Amino acid sequence: MGAHEMQPDPARDDDGSAAPEGIVVGVDGSDHGQCALVWAAREAERRRRPLHIVTAYSVPIFAASGLDGGYATVDDSVIREGAEAILKQAMAKVSGYDIDVDASVENGDASGVLLEMSETAELLVFGTRGRGGFVGRLLGSVSSALPAHAKCPTVTVPLICADRLGETTEDKHIKAEQAKSGHQPVENVVVVGVDGSEQARVAVLEAATQAERLGAPLRVICAVPQYSGSLAWVPAPMDRDALFADIRVQLDAGSAWLQSHFPKLAIETKLVDGSPVEVLVEASRHVELIVVGTRGRGGFAGMLLGSTSDGILHHAKGPVLVVPDREDKRLADRASFGPMLGAA
Known part of the structure; x- marks a missing residue:
């Protein structure tokens, strides 16, 4: 059985409240996010819990040039299409795992989005030093902010361990560090x-x-x-x-x-x-x-x-x-x- 739509989990905690809603992983299209995704999929399979893949973006606003002193915004639909393409790629990557999985694009600051999700998640997973591209700063500073404030346990997955996850990277700094340390x-x-x-x-x-x-x-x-x-x-x-x-x-x-x-x-x-x-x-x-x-x-x-x-x-x-x-x-x-x- 491959990846498919996540089904509601009726499990309850000891106090009668709803059980946490599985594992949430943040992706942004970077190699760092790919490592986090693979780790999260393996963990979801181990725990027999659903996986929710999320990417977040904020529409940037730029000061307009000229004398009007106005502001210009980037077309939201263009950014959202890019974010959806990243999620489609992520869903394909975990299709071989025996897990229930779904994905969503969230509009807002990545730290705030994931922090809110931590209130109902069983585990949050994300990579370190994300590229901060057009889908916003999902990784990087998020990996510092979330562990200190999240309501559930968090896992950060550094790009340096890509090889142990069967992933590759073109990051020259990581490749140099891997070559220096050798296979351990x-x-x-x-x-x-x-x-x-x-x-x-x-x-x-x-x-x-x-x-x-x-x-x-x-x-x-x-x-x-x-x-x-x-x-x-x-x-x-x-x-x-x-x-x-x-x-x-x-x-x-x-x-x-x-x-x-x-x-x-x-x-x-x-x-x-x-x-x-x-x-x-x-x-x-x-x-x-x-x-x-x-x-x-x-x-x-x-x-x-x-x-x-x-x-x-x-x-x-x-x-x-x-x-x-x-x-x-x-x-x-x-x-x-x-x-x-x-x-x-």
């Missing part, structure tokens, strides 16, 4: 970054679910930077051995808690000395997926989440899943498994 095998592993905050625990739960979908082990990484701004005033060198020992106890307790909710999942934890951004960006070269949370509050290892997740998004060499802060019933029993940040 990708482990079927999901990596999640943690910092001891509640937001990180939410990300860990999503990462574990994704690892199960991929039939992959989960690697939980806590990277401890040498110093953070909040510790700069400390007059004596910090006892890093004691700090690492304390974090290790919390990581082990967190691992036991996670295993209780995912008893069949292979879970490993790694405590490393280094910058969270550098550690996770390097890991992104070799694994299927990196997972981070948003709005972390520092935790026991400096600010992994928040501004640091932006750094990971800008430099990652593979797909990055960003999980928004939200309530989860499974967080309630974490304290019963041992020490955790902020516990008495």
